[in-house]
Amino acid sequence: MRAIQITEFGGPEVLRETELPDPVAGEGQLLLDVDSAGVNYADTHTVENSYLSRSALPMVPGAEVVGRTADGRRVVALTDNGGYAQKAAVQTYLAHELPDTVTDGQALALVVQGLTAWHLLRTSARLAPGESVVVHAAAGGTGSLAVQLARQFGAGRVIATASSQDKRDLALEMGADVAVDSDPEGLTERLTAANGGRKVDIVLEMTGGPVFDASLAALAPFGRLVAYGMASRTAPTPVQPAQLMGRSRAVVGFWLMHCLGRPGMYREPMAELLAMTADGRLRPRVGGVYGLSEAARAHEDLRARRTTGKLVLDVTR
Structure with a gap:
């Protein structure tokens, strides 16, 4: 072969x-x-x-x-x-x-990136209706699905970040309320401004380095940052317990492999994602x-x- x-x-x-x-x-x-x-x-x-x-x-x-x-x-x-x-x-x-109405490309978008986006919001961040959600790399495979799922799951405001205007426009097309430049310089301030001057509730973060640092600084009390990637190949500043305690913030790690073989964490969300794609609610x-x-x-x-x-x-x- x-x-x-x-x-x-x-x-x-x-x-x-x-x-x-x-x-x-x-x-x-x-x-x-x-x-x-x-x-x-x-x-x-x-x-x-x-x-x-x-x-x-x-x-x-x-x-x-x-x-x-x-x-x-x-x-x-x-x-x-x-x-x-x-x-x-x-x-x-x-x-x-697979249902006949779901293409190969759509199915491939769901099995890792779609499941990751689902678990980031449902399992790790535990999104509550009305909360604000920041999705980094919002034009990418996981990000574009996370934007749509956050809207479907009841987020109050979906804030996308991306590196170019074309990508930010795509994130808006996918359902984000606002899209901002992902450059780490001034990112904390842009995220806060995009949320009407308030700190944000949830950040889905896969870059690391200074983007992680800026995202953590943008979290509101009881906010959750979910780290699921290391795209920059740069380590963030080490997080000290006092940083989390001082604002009642949480940093959660996520890796899809820990969901496999656990009851209710693979086949059931995958079936939901396929059904949402088949009926048009989700557009991989x-x-x-x-x-x-x-x-x-x-x-x-x-x-x-x-x-x-x-x-x-x-x-x-």
Whole structure:
């Protein structure tokens, strides 16, 4: 089968197309003929071995696929890597059948980024009706869905941040009330102004570094900052307990892998997201489709912040 494999850690340049033996499904697994694979920012960390879980070489990256089972069922599934390939062996309990009205790209947008956005708001931030929500990188895969879900879940004000006017306009189109520049310089003040001069209740933060620092400073009493990424590859200033106690603020970490296998944390929210997409309440945005051999270019574009929405590899070409 055709696949993208890495034999050394590094940037997009280590992603190389090759021929590999077909995987064999083990007990409790399905073998899928892959049509499409999703590209996530986490994949860029996996390829350079800087993510929360360590990688082993050689490796085929890719954490999500849409494909067909031997009996013809069309499913979307999470993988333990191995997604950038024509075939993938996936855990049966992580495969979800797709309605015909949901496209490959939409399904791939939901299985990692949609579930992440759902849990950021429901599980980690515990959004209450009327609360203000800041969504960083609001034009991206997770951010564009978080903006929409925050509105669906009853947020009082949705404040988006993005690095360009085009991306801010997209966030407004997705349902944000206001969109501001994501530059960390003056960010605390812009977030407060965007909330009518008041500190904010919830921040969904995946950048780290000075953006994290500015976001924490923008939290109201009993506000929650949920950290779910490290896109800047820069550590924030260490948080001291007194900083949290002094304003009754909370910092919560989130990693989707901790939801897998826990009752009610995977299949049920995934079914809700698919139903919302099928009936039009949720609009997952596909920002770019690349051929399998273009995986390196997809990573380059993602890391350079040239993309919006969900990136997809068309494994059939």
